[in-house]
Amino acid sequence: MANTRLGGKMDxxxxxxxxxxxxxxxxxxxxxxxxxxxxxxxxxxxARAGVSAVMLHDAGIGRDAAGIGGxxxxxxxxxxxxxxxxxxxxxxxxxxxxxxxxxxFVNAPAAALGLAPGMGCAEAMARLEAAALPAAPDxxxxxEARYELPGSGGVRVxxxxxxxxxxxGDAGHIVVTGSHGGLLGGRPETAVKAAVLAALYNDAGIGxxxxxxxxxxxxxxxxxAGATVDCNTxxxxxxxxxxxxxxxxxxxxxxxxxxxxxxxxxxxFVAAMLEHA
Numbered sequence: 537m538a539n540t541r542l543g544g545k546m547d548x549x550x551x552x553x554x555x556x557x558x559x560x561x562x563x564x565x566x567x568x569x570x571x572x573x574x575x576x577x578x579x580x581x582x583a584r585a586g587v588s589a590v591m592l593h594d595a596g597i598g599r600d601a602a603g604i605g606g607x608x609x610x611x612x613x614x615x616x617x618x619x620x621x622x623x624x625x626x627x628x629x630x631x632x633x634x635x636x637x638x639x640x641f642v643n644a645p646a647a648a649l650g651l652a653p654g655m656g657c658a659e660a661m662a663r664l665e666a667a668a669l670p671a672a673p674d675x676x677x678x679x680e681a682r683y684e685l686p687g688s689g690g691v692r693v694x695x696x697x698x699x700x701x702x703x704x705g706d707a708g709h710i711v712v713t714g715s716h717g718g719l720l721g722g723r724p725e726t727a728v729k730a731a732v733l734a735a736l737y738n739d740a741g742i743g744x745x746x747x748x749x750x751x752x753x754x755x756x757x758x759x760x761a762g763a764t765v766d767c768n769t770x771x772x773x774x775x776x777x778x779x780x781x782x783x784x785x786x787x788x789x790x791x792x793x794x795x796x797x798x799x800x801x802x803x804x805f806v807a808a809m810l811e812h813a
Contacts, residue, residue: 550661552630554720556592557700559585565671567591567616567664569657571630573716573740574619574641575773577697579606580678583613588669591657593627594619594640595716596741596748598767599781602774603740607643615672616646616664620657626747627740628718628726633657636744683776685712688810691733695775699728699737707731710809712802714775716740717764717786719750727754727762734794734809736802738772739764739785752788761791761809765802778802 551563556572564586572578573595582590590610595603603619610617620637637657649667651660682701685693692709696702699715707730717737720726728735728751735755740748748764755762765782782802795808 550634550665552634554628554630556581556585556590559587561585563587567661567669569630569633569661571626571628571633571720573627573738573772574604574606574617575602575771576606576609577678577773579609579617580675583610583615583672583675586671587615588671589616589646589664589667591633591637591661591664592617592619593625593633593740594622595627595772596622596739596743596767597640598738598741599769599771599777602771603767604641607641611643611645613673613675614645616643616649616651616667616669618642618646618651618660622741622743622748624744625657626718626722626745626750627716627743628720628747628750629722631721634661681775685779685806689813691810691813693806693810695779697773697775702729702732704730708733710734710736710806712736712775712779712806714738714771714773714778716772717749717751717762718747719754722750724754724757727751727758728760731758732760733813734761734763734791734806736778736782736805737762737764738767738770738778738782740772741767742785749786752786756788756790759790761788761794761796763787763791763796763805770802779806
């Protein structure tokens with residue numbers, strides 16, 4: 537089965553992407569395999585692109601089952617959706633989901649098409665493609681949140697629901713995100729888009745090949761302190777939950793040198809980064 541990745545040409549090949557943010561207008565009416573977490577925002581983003589069905593990643597399921605929260609939301613729109621298990625394929629890597637992913641959860645529209653937990657991702661995608669499903673209905677806006685938190689000494693702190701909201705103006709500051717801690721397609725340049733001082737992510741259950749924390753070495757190589765919070769302590773896709781609720785699960789050496797440590801609260805981690813700065 538041929539694969540089209542990163543929103544490339546639409547030639548009948550299976551549409552496989554490392555993130556829902558790579559969906560383009562050409563995805564309308566197509567079933568898509570996207571290696572984003574299965575939270576509500578990712579589901580909305582896929583529906584906004586007009587996909588007919590979507591495969592996502594369960595991101596360790598996590599607190600309040602946030603990692604699969606998008607499936608019920610999609611069902612409310614009549615859109616088939618499913619997730620692959622975090623122990624079966626790397627988050628952020630669509631090709632790996634197709635190669636090794638095994639379904640962990642499906643919503644009612646997907647179940648009606650014969651999808652079920654335990655099915656291989658590739659087989660599930662073939663069923664979705666063969667079903668000739670309509671494009672998702674138009675959905676309203678669902679803006680991601682960006683909040684400024686207390687900083688110190690000219691260093692600002694931002695809570696972002698998505699790593700995709702990091703911009704050039706965040707360079708030299710601290711970002712506390714709701715995104716998973718996995719590189720997209722294993723590419724180091726996808727760790728973060730700006731030279732931030734420190735960055736926090738959700739570990740998405742860590743998962744197979746430690747994919748959920750794979751941003752951390754890439755951040756280290758760029759001189760950025762990096763850490764993840766345990767997915768069972770904070771809602772994935774919610775930057776303010778990372779800040780309020782998150783407990784550090786993994787750090788890179790630079791973060792450790794600046795006073796970061798597993799077991800800290802996200803607030804205490806940020807305080808340590810500010811104190812060092």
